[in-house]
Amino acid sequence: MNDFYSLKLLDRMEGLIRRTGVDYRTLRLILQTKLTMDGRRTPTVMAANRKDTEASSGSPLRVHWIYLLFGLVLIPFVVVKGSYIFTMGLTFGLLMFLISTTLISDFSAVMLDLREKNILHTKPIDKRTLNMAKSIHILLYLMSLTLTIAGPSLLVSLFSQGVVFFLLYGAGIILLDCFILVFTALCYLVILRLFDGEKLKDIINYVQIVLTVGLTVGYQFVSRLVSFSLLDTSFTPDWWYYAIPPVWFAAPFEWFVGGNGNAATTALTLLALAVPLLLLAAYIRLMPMFERSLQKLAAEEAGGRDNGVLARRLSAFFCQNRQEATFFRFTWSMMKNERDFKLRTYPTVGLSMALPFIFILNIAQGSGGVSSLKSSPGYLAIYGTALLMMTVVQMLRYSVSYKGAWIYKALPLQPGALISRGVLKAAVLRLLLPVFAVEAVIFTVLFGPRIIPELGTALLALLLYSVICWRIFPQALPFAEKYEQASRKEFTGISFLLLFIMFGFGLLHYLSTRIPAGIVIYSVILAAANVWGWRSAFGNKTLQGERAAGAGV
Amino acid sequence: MNLGEEPVIEISGLWMNYSDRMVLRGIDLAVYRGQIIGYIGPNGAGKSTTVKIMLGLVEGYNGTVRIFGKDIKSGDATYKGRIGYVPEVAEMYDSLTAREYLTFIGELYGLPHEAAEAKARRLMALLDMERVYDKRIASYSKGMKQKVLLVSSMLHDPDILFLDEPLSGLDANSVMVVKEILATLAAKGKTIFYSSHIMDVVEKISSRIILLDGGELMADGTFAELQERSTEGTLESIFNRLTGFDQYRDIAGEFVAAVMDGEAG
Incomplete structure (x- = not known):
C-alpha cells in the first residue's frame, strides 16, 4: 500500500484530530486502505484473469x-x-x-x-x-x-x-x-x-x-x-x-x-x-x-409485484427477434429496479428536462417576454434531451450486481448485435421517449402548433443520436461492470465529442429551416439514416466478452 | 477471574423487532469457555440477528447481552478485540490483496504492522494459500475467499469465534483441517459459535446444539440429549421435526415433475 500525499497532509493535523478523542493510528490506517482501494479497479467478471499490474492506475485523486x-x-x-x-x-x-x-x-x-x-x-x-x-x-x-x-x-x-x-x-x-x-x-x-x-x-x-x-x-x-x-x-x-x-x-x-x-x-x-x-x-x-x-x-426487501405486461407488449411490438425482445425486457426491468442506475441516471433525466427551459428562459429574457417565443427557433432547445441518451448509454454498462454478468458467457446467446439493439430500444422507450413527449407538449404550448412537424424531425434526430451514442462509447455488455468513479472519467473525451454532435444536429436542423423545403429533406435523410443505423450499426459488431469488458477497464 | 465458571456470553430476555415483525422473542442463553455451539435453525429464524447483536452491528434490541461479563450496550467497543467473525456473505475489500487485507485487519485488531503481516502469511501458508498471497482477493475462488475470512477472524487470537457457514466453498481436505482447528481451539478454552445449515457437520463438531425457530429457542443441549428426547436418529431429522417440516418428499417429487415437464415450468 502506498503512502498518500493527502495522508501526509493529514498527519500535520494529528494533534488536532487526537484531541477530538479519535484513535489517529486506526483512522489513518482505514483511510490509507480506502484510498488504496479507490485507486484500483475491481476487475469485471470477464476480465478476472487479466494481469494485476496494469489495474492500479486511475486514482480518483488524479486531476479531473x-x-x-x-x-x-x-x-x-x-x-x-x-x-x-x-x-x-x-x-x-x-x-x-x-x-x-x-x-x-x-x-x-x-x-x-x-x-x-x-x-x-x-x-x-x-x-x-x-x-x-x-x-x-x-x-x-x-x-x-x-x-x-x-x-x-x-x-x-x-x-x-x-x-x-x-x-x-x-x-x-x-x-x-x-x-x-x-x-x-x-x-x-x-x-x-x-x-x-x-x-x-x-x-x-x-x-x-x-x-x-x-x-x-x-x-x-x-x-x-x-x-x-x-x-x-x-x-x-x-x-x-x-x-x-x-x-x-x-x-x-x-x-x-x-x-x-x-x-x-x-x-x-x-x-x-x-x-x-x-x-x-x-x-x-x-x-x-x-x-x-x-x-x-x-432491511430485507419485499419484491415488487410488477408482472411486466407493458414491457412484454412493447418488446413484442418493437423487437422482431426473440433474443432481442428478451434483452429488451431484461433492460427494462433492470432500469426500473436498480436504484444505483436510477441514482446515476435520473438526475440527468431531470437535468435534460430542465435544460431546454433554461435555454428558453434566457431567450425570453433577452428578447422581451414569452410572446416573442412564438416566432423564435428556441424550440430547438429540445435537442438538449439528447444529453439524456449520452448518460444512459454510458451508464447501461454498470451495475451493482455486475457479477451476475457470467450469464452472458454461460448461456447459449447469439452474438452481440441482438443484445445491443434490445438494450438500446428499451432505454429509448423507457427514458428518452417519455421525457421527449413531456417536453414536446410543453413546447407546443409555448411555441404554438407550428413546431409539431419539426418536433417530429427532432425526434428522428434523437433516435439516430441514440445509435451514435451506442456506437461511439466503447462497446460493453449491459450491467456487466462495476461502477467506479475513476473508470467513468475516461469517457470525458467521448462525452465532449457527443456534445458537439448534439449541437451539430441542432445546427443542421436550424440551417434546414432557413432554406425552402430544407426541413423535409433533412427529415427524409434522418429517416433513412435511422433505418440504416438501427439495422446495421449493431449488425457486424460482436460483443466478445474480453473486448467488451476490456473496453471499460 | 475464573472464566470456566462465568459465562463468556450471557443473553437474557433478548427481544428484537424489525419495523413490522418480531425477529427474536425472548432468548435466554449462557455460553461457557471451550464450548462449540452449533447454532441452527431455518432461514429467517433469527440466527444472524443474534450474532449481529452480539457484534454490536444491530442496535435497538430489548434485553441484556453480556460478553466477557460486560454489558455491550455501554458502547465500549474494546470487547470486539477478543472476538473473531466470519460473516455469511464473504464481504471483504476484495480489491486488496490477501496480504494487504489481512495486515489491515490485523492492525485494526491492534497488532503491529509487521506482526500482523508475518502472522497472516504464516496462517495463509498453512492453508496452502502462499501462492496467491499477493494477488487480489477479487480473483480468488469461493473457497480461497473463505480461507481469507477464516484467517482474518483468527489473526488476533480471539476468545470467541462467530462463524457463519465457515466451511462453505472449502474443498474436502480443507474442511478436515478447519474442523480440526476448531476442535483444538475449543479444547484450548476458546468459545465457538457455529451457525450452519449443514446438519452432519453441526452434529459432529458441536459440543452443544441450539435450535432457533421463529425467534425462539426450540432446543438446547448436546446431540445425545437431543436424541434422547426424540425418536429420530440424525440431527437433520430432529431439525425437521422440531421445525414442523415433514413434506420434503412430496415437494421434491413435485419439483422434479415440474422440471421434466418441458414448457409448463
Whole structure:
C-alpha cells in the first residue's frame, strides 16, 4: 500500500484530530486502505484473469480535466474589480453547483455504504473513529475536487486582487465545502429517520433527483443578480438574497474588498460563517444517529409485484427477434429496479428536462417576454434531451450486481448485435421517449402548433443520436461492470465529442429551416439514416466478452 | 477471574423487532469457555440477528447481552478485540490483496504492522494459500475467499469465534483441517459459535446444539440429549421435526415433475 500525499497532509493535523478523542493510528490506517482501494479497479467478471499490474492506475485523486476547464472559466470573475456581490456570487454559485451535483451522484454511495458495517464495525474501533474516517474520506475527495475547480482562480486572485481577497476566497471555499457536505448528509438523515425500507430507498432517489434539478434552476437565480447589482453601486439586497447561499459567501468580498460595509453585507457575511459551522456542529452531534439509521437500508426487501405486461407488449411490438425482445425486457426491468442506475441516471433525466427551459428562459429574457417565443427557433432547445441518451448509454454498462454478468458467457446467446439493439430500444422507450413527449407538449404550448412537424424531425434526430451514442462509447455488455468513479472519467473525451454532435444536429436542423423545403429533406435523410443505423450499426459488431469488458477497464 | 465458571456470553430476555415483525422473542442463553455451539435453525429464524447483536452491528434490541461479563450496550467497543467473525456473505475489500487485507485487519485488531503481516502469511501458508498471497482477493475462488475470512477472524487470537457457514466453498481436505482447528481451539478454552445449515457437520463438531425457530429457542443441549428426547436418529431429522417440516418428499417429487415437464415450468 502506498503512502498518500493527502495522508501526509493529514498527519500535520494529528494533534488536532487526537484531541477530538479519535484513535489517529486506526483512522489513518482505514483511510490509507480506502484510498488504496479507490485507486484500483475491481476487475469485471470477464476480465478476472487479466494481469494485476496494469489495474492500479486511475486514482480518483488524479486531476479531473473537465473540472479544471470549469476552473479556468472562473478566472475572469476574480479579475474583475467592483460589484463583488455579483462576480463572487456567480463564482460561488458555480462552485456550489458543480460540487454538490458531483457529491450527490458520486459520493452518496460512500455516505450510504453498508459494506463496511461487516468489516469495520466488528472490529474493536470506537464509533467516533469510524465516523471520522468516513467523513475525512469524503472530505478528501471533496477538497481535491474543489481545488481542481477553484484552484486556478484562487491562484490568479492572489495576484489580481491581493492577499485579503485571496484569504477570503480560500476561507469561503472551505466553508462552502463544509456547508455542502453537511447539508447533503443532513438531508439524508431526515429521510432515513422518516421513512422505512423500500420507500426509504426510493425517496433517497427522488431527493437526489430533486436536489440536482433544484441546483440547476437555483443557479439560474444567481445569474439573475446581474440586472440588480450592476445598476446599483450601494448594494441593497432583496429579501430572497438571504435564501441563496452563494450570496452569503460573496458578501464578505463586498464588505472587505469592495468597501461596502453595511447592515446587509454584515448580515450575509455572518450567515456565511455561522450556517456552515452550526450545521457542522449539528452533524457531528447527529452522526451516530445517521449510522444507526443506515442499518435500515439493509432491511430485507419485499419484491415488487410488477408482472411486466407493458414491457412484454412493447418488446413484442418493437423487437422482431426473440433474443432481442428478451434483452429488451431484461433492460427494462433492470432500469426500473436498480436504484444505483436510477441514482446515476435520473438526475440527468431531470437535468435534460430542465435544460431546454433554461435555454428558453434566457431567450425570453433577452428578447422581451414569452410572446416573442412564438416566432423564435428556441424550440430547438429540445435537442438538449439528447444529453439524456449520452448518460444512459454510458451508464447501461454498470451495475451493482455486475457479477451476475457470467450469464452472458454461460448461456447459449447469439452474438452481440441482438443484445445491443434490445438494450438500446428499451432505454429509448423507457427514458428518452417519455421525457421527449413531456417536453414536446410543453413546447407546443409555448411555441404554438407550428413546431409539431419539426418536433417530429427532432425526434428522428434523437433516435439516430441514440445509435451514435451506442456506437461511439466503447462497446460493453449491459450491467456487466462495476461502477467506479475513476473508470467513468475516461469517457470525458467521448462525452465532449457527443456534445458537439448534439449541437451539430441542432445546427443542421436550424440551417434546414432557413432554406425552402430544407426541413423535409433533412427529415427524409434522418429517416433513412435511422433505418440504416438501427439495422446495421449493431449488425457486424460482436460483443466478445474480453473486448467488451476490456473496453471499460 | 475464573472464566470456566462465568459465562463468556450471557443473553437474557433478548427481544428484537424489525419495523413490522418480531425477529427474536425472548432468548435466554449462557455460553461457557471451550464450548462449540452449533447454532441452527431455518432461514429467517433469527440466527444472524443474534450474532449481529452480539457484534454490536444491530442496535435497538430489548434485553441484556453480556460478553466477557460486560454489558455491550455501554458502547465500549474494546470487547470486539477478543472476538473473531466470519460473516455469511464473504464481504471483504476484495480489491486488496490477501496480504494487504489481512495486515489491515490485523492492525485494526491492534497488532503491529509487521506482526500482523508475518502472522497472516504464516496462517495463509498453512492453508496452502502462499501462492496467491499477493494477488487480489477479487480473483480468488469461493473457497480461497473463505480461507481469507477464516484467517482474518483468527489473526488476533480471539476468545470467541462467530462463524457463519465457515466451511462453505472449502474443498474436502480443507474442511478436515478447519474442523480440526476448531476442535483444538475449543479444547484450548476458546468459545465457538457455529451457525450452519449443514446438519452432519453441526452434529459432529458441536459440543452443544441450539435450535432457533421463529425467534425462539426450540432446543438446547448436546446431540445425545437431543436424541434422547426424540425418536429420530440424525440431527437433520430432529431439525425437521422440531421445525414442523415433514413434506420434503412430496415437494421434491413435485419439483422434479415440474422440471421434466418441458414448457409448463
